[in-house]
Amino acid sequence: MVHISKALFITEKPSVAAEFAKALKINGRKSDGYIESDKAVVTWCVGHLVTMSYPEKYDVKLKKWSLDTLPFLPKAYKYEVIEGVKKQFNIVKSQLLREDIDRVYVCTDSGREGEYIYRLVDDLAGNPNKQKRRVWIDSQTEEEIIRGVKEAKDLKEYDTLSEAAYLRAKEDYLMGINFSRLLSLVYGKTVSNYLGKNYIVIAVGRVMSCVLGMVVQREREVREFIVTPFYKIIGSFKVDEESIYEGEWKAVEGSEYFDSPLLYNEGGFKKQETAEKLIGELRDSSIEGKILVENVTKKKENKNAPLLFNLAEIQNECSKKFKINPEQTLSHIQALYEKKMLTYPRTDARVLSTSVAKEINKNIQKLTNFKGDPEIKNIATNILEKKWYSNIAKTKYVDDSKITDHYAIIPTGEGLQNYLSLKDIEKKIYDLVLRRFLSIFYPPAVYSKVSVIAKIHKERFFTTDKVCVELGYLQVLKPDNDSNDSESKNMKFLSTLKKGQVVNLEDLIVKEGKTSPPKRFTTGSIIIAMENAGKLIEDEELREHIKGSGIGTSATRSGILTKLEKIEYIKSNNKTQVVMPTLLGEIIYDVVKNSIPTLLNPELTASWEKGLTMVTQNEIAGNLYMDKLENYIIKNTDRVLKLNNALRLKNNFDSVSSFYKNPQTGVE
Incomplete structure (x- = not known):
């Protein structure tokens, strides 16, 4: 009898196994935990099947x-093997x-x-001697x-990735x-007594402690910030009966x-x-209230569409726009990935690869069949007709060096x-990704900017106005904050001002300004800060330039936040997504800061991640x-x-607990 050899496909989840079976036309019988045809078998893990053993498995005394x-x-x-999934492990x-x-x-x-999920299974199955290939898809x-x-390449080509995965674990x-046991044994009693609890375990982690530190x-x-007032001078200048500008x-x-x-x-x-005094001097030195327009500059400014989304950016955007946390965003995006609608979500890159850019018109072509928003069809058709995709490889949106x-x-x-059958929030997220993607093919938005400098004696007053004259990619993105009145009232006459012209001084007033405290993190902005090793960089372009290595990975960041909330070290507000520590979180922070402070250092x-x-x-x-x-670990232990x-720490705890109404619960 001829022995027919078969191929075995192992996926991470049952739903993915079904997609593979369908795509590869493995139309076989579905058995318990696998699908088999005459040529191939498809089986699946259910996430992790294997885990690291606790210390007591090495020696019972270590319990x-x-x-x-x-x-x-x-x-x-x-x-x-993890207890609840033994059956599936044995099948695989x-x-x-x-x-x-x-x-x-x-x-x-x-x-x-x-x-890591596959290699652990392979190891515990005795590393069977087969030809093994790695399927890597987007x-x-x-x-x-x-x-x-x-x-698919030989699995050996991924040995260093596997080694890094084992090391991370x-x-x-x-x-x-080591550190949770160490700090709990040394400081646990002090903390428990202070909070009037029975026994508090001090949970510490490489990424977790660092993020707690940031919060x-x-x-x-924010607490220590003192508002400082300062005083500005605003001048109003009259050009003619109708036109006054500031x-x-x-x-x-x-x-x-x-x-x-x-x-x-x-x-x-x-x-x-001091401001009032200067106003007096300026009134005196303006002859009959006549003021000289010293300079007028007019220029056009181009603004390109933002870079594409990686996971951190879309988590931040959804936290701002839809007030959902990063973990929720990830699960919605994962669902869209599994429905084949989006590419792989756990990515750090915000650009396309050269090879994808070459065939990107296929994606745009398919989007002309989109039944959701009729506008999308028109946008996609427009890009295809004008062949705006043909030059994309030469732009900042395509860069192989920025893709891992x-x-x-x-x-x-x-x-x-x-x-049409998506949940409402999934539609909104899909729409965000869709528009961000299509916007990169559109021309830049063009702004017309006028700057005017008026001079009284030695002092100068500055005015700038900017309006959008060509929407470009904004037609696709429709931002909330861009005013699209193509000519603002101010702009009209500011553009007519000439250098050397004289205008009338209408008024000079003092206006009080105030310094504003640093902003608390939101569930979205902290993900961006983690991606930038603890720095919250508001400017999107700048973020992209300094990105080296962050804290955690795109796959783990949202889980860390969830864990910190679960152990009640931090809390986030569902309506605003603002993140704050709890009293317990602040006390644990003080313990770590006074014992292993390097754990709090984002750099x-x-x-470690690098x-x-x-x-x-x-x-x-x-x-x-x-x-x-x-x-x-040895050095810090x-x-x-x-x-x-331990006793000295009590003073730290006292100074913090005054900010919480009930120290016992840490509730404000």
């Missing part, structure tokens, strides 16, 4: 928390070990975590699945177990007050009297038949990374044991 057994640094790590394992299966296609999610469309299988495990530090900056005084070079200690900033004084695993989140143009946390990327890219060896990690500062 009891004790300072004598720290630091815990195993020589070899133990893994075990038995398929892997079948004699008639000679090649395995690894089809778990294309990223570090997906790699969306779940049939075309992409078929391409991924056809171009060991790092979180070692830091979590607490921001809260304390200008703002600034102490520029040539001014009596240039660099003066009396200034709060270039445009305002520390004291109201996946390109930006864009619509695939497929799955459009699912649109250090980001450098190290993992370097392991993936084969720039450093995994064992070097591991040595560095173990040394960090020793340090904490020598500190003896």
